Amino acid sequence: MKFESATIKDIALKLNLSKSTVSRALRDSYEISEQTKKLVLEYAKKINYRPNPIALSLKERRSHTIGIVVPEFSNNFFSQAINGMESIAYSSGYNVIITQSHESYDREVINVEHMAYRSVDGLLISVSVETENYDHLKKLHERGLPIVFFDRIVEEIDTYKVVCDNFKGAYDATTHLIKKGFKNIAHITSAEQMFITQKRLEGYRKALEDNKIPFQPQLIKYCVHGGKITSEVEDAITSLFKKKIKPDAILSAGDRITTVMLPVMKKLFSTNHKVAYMGFSNSDLTDLFCPSLSVIRQPAFEIGQAAMEQLIKIIESKRPIKEFNTQIFESSIIIKESTN
Amino acid sequence: MKFESATIKDIALKLNLSKSTVSRALRDSYEISEQTKKLVLEYAKKINYRPNPIALSLKERRSHTIGIVVPEFSNNFFSQAINGMESIAYSSGYNVIITQSHESYDREVINVEHMAYRSVDGLLISVSVETENYDHLKKLHERGLPIVFFDRIVEEIDTYKVVCDNFKGAYDATTHLIKKGFKNIAHITSAEQMFITQKRLEGYRKALEDNKIPFQPQLIKYCVHGGKITSEVEDAITSLFKKKIKPDAILSAGDRITTVMLPVMKKLFSTNHKVAYMGFSNSDLTDLFCPSLSVIRQPAFEIGQAAMEQLIKIIESKRPIKEFNTQIFESSIIIKESTN
DNA sequence: GCTTTAAATGACATCGATTGCGTAAAATAA
């Protein structure tokens, strides 16, 4: 099955003109007489002519398409960020292609390369939890592909980055828990090597320190798959509650971990085990939970917008940009029943 | 900023060969001597040569890319369906491009046309709630673009379709509510013109009929934006509870409506207003709700897989396919506290 | 009536890769 489209050649043949003339008429060139233009435009409309973007991409080496790679869009933070990106892209005349890495390094490499070699003018990416080697991105970046990182950024590649103040988010949340009287605050977080994991941990530690609560390493649990695999969260929780000093509160880093943690707790402790919960989450549904969940919410839409704006700036700049900054957005903590 | 890649020409120039020879060597043609092949392959590897997919698409009029258009991927049904589609596409050597219509007819038209004219070999689509005119799809379909519909299908276009048994889903859910003793079962549903809305309503009515419960039209409320706008759900609920016969149960059609309905009820009736809830939803979080939610769950992943399989079948078939069928999957009802 | 000049249009190369056809050189057959 093949999908055929009208081309400039069809118009030229029909009207007994050359391809060049038709092309110029369509682009409203001053060199073409009004009469001819009218003729061409009318016929083009009649046969529903559309320029073939593939041919244009080949010629112009531009596709007006931007690639987005996120771990998963069932994660609300990412789907909201994508909405922000789309809003900017569409109003700037760009289209958007989206793929998921499913937290897999291999899939991320495939997607990134497919997009790069397939035409995108630039790339917005939040790396997978597995990604520790950045060669696939470095290589493309060095060869001139504009890249902007958001949320899960790669420190060692010098370009624009857009993140949330993860330190402060975790600091504020931890402080809130401390103020509520919790002393043994566990922190279930994502893979250790991730930049945002480190920042969140720092915020957590600083809050403890500022409140003169000793840091207990055994209260920190890493989930190497970012909570994608339920059992890792289960293992983390099990091992936390095996210790003689049991946590009275849990701070979770990441949407996935937050939402997986709750059913796991329910499953493990059928009785009303009183533990406070607080977590990073952009889900709209946490209010409906039992108990309703206190969360750290990130301005995902705005982060997406900012990242897209920066990327388009790079793409459209005439000369290579040398100075890059990192935009930092504030998250907000929303207090509900789970930390009472 | 431009992103430059090595081309066949670069290799040809360097090795003093013609482009054709290089091309054939890379494709391991029998016409090329082993020696030359080795030379070319080695140099290609050295400079990290990749064929330019844009040029290939132009030439072959095939892109090995499939377009997916869904209303929103924050809707779990769609994100799960997409995962199913990706799994099949990747293992068949296709890449996938995804866009959201955001339940907007205009955006859907733009996305569909962008994809069609941009290169996709085929299209998987679930139409937006606003879409009542199908010309944008008909036009492309008539011109030979392979299209497969899933979930929100378009009846009047003759191609493969993959859906859930919406009639049965609604029938089973309503039957369950009736068996639990509920008599005044309201049905809050999506836009009236949608095929799945009609089927679900039919299932609902049949269940009433089979149980000798009179159908009350005032218990049916349509949300023309499919619940995307909170106020429409609020209005629906308000008007339901204004009547003298108040509903004792609500059956909601659609993920969005289901999850919006609950906070709205909470907001409108702060006291413990005892109403049973049941709804179509593929969210993983409904278990955490207060009360945990009885749902009709659709096999979204499998639906996505099936749709992609059918599409690839059309794309790869040598001769036009004339006979199309509609695959129907069973949904399952999961009983929790909200219908007790 | 012949030259200059502007206006309108066409021919052709280009972007990167593929491919049908043609052909020089080498190998084989007669």
Next chain:
DNA sequence: TTATTTTACGCAATCGATGTCATTTAAAGC
């Protein structure tokens, strides 16, 4: 030795659109 076949490669067209550089035509100038 000459004729034929095989091997190994190059040329050029193609896909759709753009842009440079002619070229034609007509109007204006002398």
